[in-house]
Amino acid sequence: MVPFKRLFSSSLGRKYLMGASGLALVLFILVHLLGNLTFYSHNGDATNAYSAKLHSLGLLLVVAEWGLFAVIILHIYMAFQVTYRSKVARPIGYDSLKSKGGPTKSNVTTRNMIYTGIVLLVFLIIHLKQFRFGPDLEDGYTATVNGVMVDDVYRVGVETFQNVGWVAFYVFSMFFLGFHFRHGFWSMFQSLGALNPRWSKPIHAMGLIIAILMAVGFLGIPIYLHVTQGGVQ
Amino acid sequence: MEHKHSEKKMNVRLKIWRQEGPKTPGKFEEFSLSDILTDMSFLEMLDVLNEKLIHEGKRPVEYESDCREGICGTCSLMISGQAHGPNRGATTCQLYMRSFDNNELITIEPWRAKSFPVIRDLVTDRSSFDRIISAGGYVSVKTGPHADANAILVAKDLSDRAMDAAACIGCGACVAACPNASASLFTSAKITQFALLPQGHPERSRRAIRMVDQMDKEGFGSCSNLQECEAACPKKISIQNITIMKQEYLKAAIAADFRAGMGSADGGA
Ligand code: SF4
Numbered sequence: 001m002v003p004f005k006r007l008f009s010s011s012l013g014r015k016y017l018m019g020a021s022g023l024a025l026v027l028f029i030l031v032h033l034l035g036n037l038t039f040y041s042h043n044g045d046a047t048n049a050y051s052a053k054l055h056s057l058g059l060l061l062v063v064a065e066w067g068l069f070a071v072i073i074l075h076i077y078m079a080f081q082v083t084y085r086s087k088v089a090r091p092i093g094y095d096s097l098k099s100k101g102g103p104t105k106s107n108v109t110t111r112n113m114i115y116t117g118i119v120l121l122v123f124l125i126i127h128l129k130q131f132r133f134g135p136d137l138e139d140g141y142t143a144t145v146n147g148v149m150v151d152d153v154y155r156v157g158v159e160t161f162q163n164v165g166w167v168a169f170y171v172f173s174m175f176f177l178g179f180h181f182r183h184g185f186w187s188m189f190q191s192l193g194a195l196n197p198r199w200s201k202p203i204h205a206m207g208l209i210i211a212i213l214m215a216v217g218f219l220g221i222p223i224y225l226h227v228t229q230g231g232v233q
Numbered sequence: 234m235e236h237k238h239s240e241k242k243m244n245v246r247l248k249i250w251r252q253e254g255p256k257t258p259g260k261f262e263e264f265s266l267s268d269i270l271t272d273m274s275f276l277e278m279l280d281v282l283n284e285k286l287i288h289e290g291k292r293p294v295e296y297e298s299d300c301r302e303g304i305c306g307t308c309s310l311m312i313s314g315q316a317h318g319p320n321r322g323a324t325t326c327q328l329y330m331r332s333f334d335n336n337e338l339i340t341i342e343p344w345r346a347k348s349f350p351v352i353r354d355l356v357t358d359r360s361s362f363d364r365i366i367s368a369g370g371y372v373s374v375k376t377g378p379h380a381d382a383n384a385i386l387v388a389k390d391l392s393d394r395a396m397d398a399a400a401c402i403g404c405g406a407c408v409a410a411c412p413n414a415s416a417s418l419f420t421s422a423k424i425t426q427f428a429l430l431p432q433g434h435p436e437r438s439r440r441a442i443r444m445v446d447q448m449d450k451e452g453f454g455s456c457s458n459l460q461e462c463e464a465a466c467p468k469k470i471s472i473q474n475i476t477i478m479k480q481e482y483l484k485a486a487i488a489a490d491f492r493a494g495m496g497s498a499d500g501g502a
């Protein structure tokens with residue numbers, strides 16, 4: 001017997017998976033942000049040292065990357081399932097549909113998580129292409145950290161963000177990350193059935209604070225690099 | 234002593250969904266009424282419209298109502314985009330014309346969901362809710378001499394919360410207002426009212442699984458935690474019930490799969 005059959009085939013099961021994968025992604029993004037704060041130091045040493053440290057994890061890093069990939073695929077698959085089912089559940093729409101306010105969390109961003117998600121997916125693909133699969137040691141992007149030759153990922157960042165277009169694209173995408181996160185953070189607890197009324201409001205508020213800090217933390221990097229390193233190289 | 238007539242009157246413009254039957258396509262039709270008393274209920278205003286239509290030899294607008302005091306869940310109506318109209322915590326039959334402006338254009342539509350097909354005009358078939366209830370929204374009681382009252386003690390906070398869930402009148406506004414047409418609030422209220430009480434415990438896992446499975450089978454949409462259902466619910470049923478449903482279902486699904494693995498019947502109590 002498959003013990004998790006209902007997880008994939010029932011509406012509630014899909015919500016648990018959505019919430020659990022969301023939780024994993026939130027944790028990843030927070031760690032990613034902490035690592036990326038090294039970009040705010042005055043030169044690339046901290047960033048390159050951090051990246052070298054990650055690479056030294058070897059097999060662990062490979063497992064983490066594939067795990068993350070699986071989680072993202074699951075999150076996207078469930079998102080399309082959930083959206084599609086809701087679309088067919090109301091074949092004829094309303095002439096107008098207006099929120100009744102009160103406790104509602106319905107607004108243009110929360111109703112369109114699928115679209116903020118799609119923007120983030122496009123961003124992710126481009127971001128991976130630029131950094132994860134971007135120029136490295138073999139392309140001569142080298143730096144020395146504690147006497148060891150490592151990837152100069154800092155230089156990739158600096159060069160990418162000399163282009164105002166990329167700065168704008170990253171900033172724009174991080175707004176979407178903020179909106180997606182703002183509903184997603186509270187929502188993942190609700191999806192997992194882990195909210196009691198006492199925590200609901202604080203967690204919702206926390207979601208807003210983390211969403212803003214995160215979006216600002218990330219979108220500041222391209223701006224910072226552009227302003228401080230714009231003329232370099 | 235004679236009461237001085239201080240009642241105000243108003244004109245209304247109405248844009249109402251008309252549809253001959255389940256299979257025929259519908260469309261909006263516009264009407265206007267003058268000299269409607271502001272203290273008339275919304276349904277009385279529709280009655281005035283229907284009398285006028287009948288006098289003119291036209292087909293009256295079909296809509297549903299029964300108790301007209303907010304307890305039966307029969308009245309529905311999406312009024313200018315809001316389930317049961319603009320007021321929170323009230324049904325359509327508890328809505329009065331003073332909630333609208335003079336000459337305001339009021340749009341009236343049926344609940345819209347694949348699982349609530351239109352029968353005629355504003356009347357929808359909500360038997361999908363009945364089927365969710367029959368799937369498990371009950372407690373089985375042996376016949377015979379009834380048990381002593383209070384033989385089973387129930388904690389006050391639990392009985393209060395169960396009572397709050399039991400306030401659901403099954404109107405369907407939660408589905409109608411939900412941007413995803415999800416029936417999570419209704420189903421969760423019906424699961425919770427029993428899950429919190431000792432009388433509901435023997436059948437709790439079977440109930441959770443069967444009711445959720447039936448809800449899915451009926452083709453309702455997927456909840457995306459927008460909480461618009463709670464905002465629209467005339468009984469202000471809380472989404473905390475959805476949390477409890479999630480917990481009940483998860484526990485039951487895992488337990489049922491283990492039992493099935495040991496060869497017993499699927500979803501047994
Ligand atoms: S939960 Fe509220 S809106 Fe939904 S059916 Fe029950 S009373 Fe109506």
Ligand code: FES
Pocket residue numbers: 297298299300301302303304305306307308324325326327
């Ligand atoms: S007619 Fe009974 S609740 Fe409105």
